[in-house]
Amino acid sequence: MLDLIVGKVGPVFLTILCGFLLTYVKVIKREGIPFLAKIAMNAFIPAMLFQTLAQSDISAHFDLRLWGSYYSGVLVNFALIFFIARIWLRAKTDEAAVTAMGGVFSNIVLLGIPLVQAVYGADGLVPLLIVLAIHPLTLMGMTIMIVEGSRGGDGHWIPKVLRSVLRVAKNPIIIAIVLGVLASLFEIRMPEMVDGTLERFKIAGPTVALLLVGAGLYGQSVRGNLSASLLCTCGKMFVQPLLVFAIGHFVFDLPPLWLMIVTLVAALPSGANVAIVAGSYNVCIDRTSTTILLTTIISMLTLPLLILYVGPH
Numbered sequence: 681m682l683d684l685i686v687g688k689v690g691p692v693f694l695t696i697l698c699g700f701l702l703t704y705v706k707v708i709k710r711e712g713i714p715f716l717a718k719i720a721m722n723a724f725i726p727a728m729l730f731q732t733l734a735q736s737d738i739s740a741h742f743d744l745r746l747w748g749s750y751y752s753g754v755l756v757n758f759a760l761i762f763f764i765a766r767i768w769l770r771a772k773t774d775e776a777a778v779t780a781m782g783g784v785f786s787n788i789v790l791l792g793i794p795l796v797q798a799v800y801g802a803d804g805l806v807p808l809l810i811v812l813a814i815h816p817l818t819l820m821g822m823t824i825m826i827v828e829g830s831r832g833g834d835g836h837w838i839p840k841v842l843r844s845v846l847r848v849a850k851n852p853i854i855i856a857i858v859l860g861v862l863a864s865l866f867e868i869r870m871p872e873m874v875d876g877t878l879e880r881f882k883i884a885g886p887t888v889a890l891l892l893v894g895a896g897l898y899g900q901s902v903r904g905n906l907s908a909s910l911l912c913t914c915g916k917m918f919v920q921p922l923l924v925f926a927i928g929h930f931v932f933d934l935p936p937l938w939l940m941i942v943t944l945v946a947a948l949p950s951g952a953n954v955a956i957v958a959g960s961y962n963v964c965i966d967r968t969s970t971t972i973l974l975t976t977i978i979s980m981l982t983l984p985l986l987i988l989y990v991g992p993h
Contacts, residue, residue, distance in 0.1 A: 688799045689984045699894020708895050724885030726856035731878040732805050733860025741806045749928035750811050750942045757920040758784045773830035778964040779908050781823040782971040783915035787951035788812050790893050794886030807941045813857050817848045900973045904966025912971040917978050921947040949975035
């Protein structure tokens with residue numbers, strides 16, 4: 681167990697701490713974080729995802745039970761947070777929808793991928809990427825439909841949802857996943873020079889992603905509706921992993937590694953896309969930022985404990 685912490689889990693969270701400290705001492709400047717994020721999200725991470733999938737046997741790994749286990753638990757959790765926000769916090773429909781998204785949307789790209797790669801390698805990355813393939817489309821699309829529907833009556837919300845779907849489809853990460861799956865299915869192999877370049881991007885991607893997580897924590901503070909943020913935090917960090925684990929184990933009978941991956945993804949902190957949706961509609965901006973901050977801090981304790989409990993396999 682000590683080897684697991686020292687050799688695999690520890691370096692992940694130490695890199696996050698380095699990102700925070702580098703921002704604190706102004707080596708990474710606040711205005712430089714979007715630039716680093718753009719490189720990571722448009723080059724390093726897509727290259728890593730493409731190479732991982734292209735070199736894997738997707739036909740042997742793809743199983744709808746992965747989607748069934750993960751998204752059944754997520755949708756139940758979304759509904760719970762949504763109705764609690766509406767009834768207990770007396771939130772408006774659009775506020776409840778964004779609040780619920782904060783309680784279900786996982787930071788898979790910046791934290792989930794580096795963590796799973798470090799602990800489980802390519803065997804763990806493949807099921808994670810299968811879950812990721814429809815993650816933004818499903819959860820962002822559902823949230824936007826509810827927000828637009830609650831504000832509408834003008835009949836123009838469908839084009840807005842379709843534009844959002846198109847933006848997701850044009851995301852380099854989604855494109856990399858699709859191309860990687862196709863390369864695997866048709867057994868397309870990259871030239872050695874291209875493969876070597878992708879390997880270097882593959883090494884850089886997780887490191888830059890983790891530094892960004894740490895850098896993003898610097899200067900953040902608790903603000904907004906704390907009750908709503910605590911609701912999201914409890915749902916995201918505790919209820920959702922339990923729901924996904926229970927459904928994956930008792931309903932879909934997932935193999936142990938797959939069950940661990942979907943549970944780990946469910947236990948990740950809230951992702952930045954929640955803040956993007958909140959900012960786009962000018963709703964729940966402060967509470968969303970607080971939710972991301974609280975869940976990220978808590979995950980530094982809960983994720984290592986979860987991995988230690990089940991072990992690396």
